[in-house]
Amino acid sequence: MAKGYVANRERLEEIAGFGKGIGKRAGFACEWCGGKDDLRVWDQRPDLPPGMETLALLCLRCRGWADGRQVEPRELRAIRDALWSDVPAVAEGAARVLSRCREPWVREAIEESFIDETVKTELLK
Numbered sequence: 835m836a837k838g839y840v841a842n843r844e845r846l847e848e849i850a851g852f853g854k855g856i857g858k859r860a861g862f863a864c865e866w867c868g869g870k871d872d873l874r875v876w877d878q879r880p881d882l883p884p885g886m887e888t889l890a891l892l893c894l895r896c897r898g899w900a901d902g903r904q905v906e907p908r909e910l911r912a913i914r915d916a917l918w919s920d921v922p923a924v925a926e927g928a929a930r931v932l933s934r935c936r937e938p939w940v941r942e943a944i945e946e947s948f949i950d951e952t953v954k955t956e957l958l959k
């Protein structure tokens with residue numbers, strides 16, 4: 835069995851261990867848009883050990899955006915409020931998706947949010 839596969843499986847098991855806590859925190863709704871469609875834990879920082887700060891409960895549509903699916907500016911208003919979350923995976927993750935759309939309201943919303951200043955600067959440059 836390939837080593838990468840085992841590492842990935844171990845990570846998925848670790849993430850699954852947080853599932854209950856994340857679901858409770860999220861109130862069993864998408865932490866970006868509040869939707870309830872096919873909710874799953876999303877791993878914002880695969881480069882770090884998984885934890886409550888780096889995991890978010892997202893619906894199918896939001897996971898698609900997180901994975902790089904093209905965003906429609908109109909649809910994105912649904913995740914604007916996620917910028918105000920105190921969970922980095924929720925606020926920064928949403929900010930990264932929002933920043934792919936160049937509309938003025940997006941820049942303003944990111945500027946006003948409390949996400950990490952370094953991330954903010956990177957997203958608004």
Ligand SMILES: [Zn+2]
Binds near residue numbers: 864
């Ligand atoms: Zn969602």
